[in-house]
Amino acid sequence: MENRPHVVLVEDDAAVRTVVGDYLRAGGWRVTQYRDGRSAADALDIGLPDVLVIDRMLPEIGGDELCRRVRAVSDIPIIMLTALGAVEQRIAGLEHGADDYLPKPFSMKELQLRMQAQLRRHTPSGPAAPFAAGAFRIDPAHRRAWIGTNxxxxxxxxxxxxxxCVQRPGEILTRDDILGDVWGWSFGDASTVTVHARRLREKIEPEPRYPIYLRTEWGVGYRFTPNGTE
Structure with missing residues (x-):
């Protein structure tokens, strides 16, 4: 049986595909590579890897669309490769469902470390009892969450x-704290947190434009109120 973690790498640059693929295989990964979004999408319809790494600019089907398609059916970790310094591209990738981004040119070691971090976060570390907090119910062992019965x-x-957020009700949560504690980054773009907070609000708030659970503390970060009241 194949025990190595499986990564699908979608990258149209043959040189990058070869270098990254060889490095990850040497690091213990099972690597499947595709040069365009169409062939990757067809393969992902049949089976999903443990981690997906995609370039944002792909022929036939772009990285954003590929990310959306996968995210519609699965929560597997997705790392998007983006152009150096293009903050708007990073934000767009996160909005389309990517969990992380890495600007080009990038370190092979950093890519592998980020993949490993995503895999650890995706895999439950052990059983934990479900618990309730205000309107929310969380099942850590199975990584599931409810609002009421939904x-x-x-x-x-x-x-x-x-x-x-649920574990820190009423506390002021700065973007830097969230970036460090949730992402595990000692430095990074705070807009990453902003994008994910907006996506989370779209799923938990009755009216995302006027949040009652995940409230903005202007100039600082956020405050979570699980009952929807102060």
Missing amino acids: EIVLTTREYELLLY
């Missing part, structure tokens, strides 16, 4: 952000 369909990162 289950919330969340990506891996959205679940982690919700769990982080």
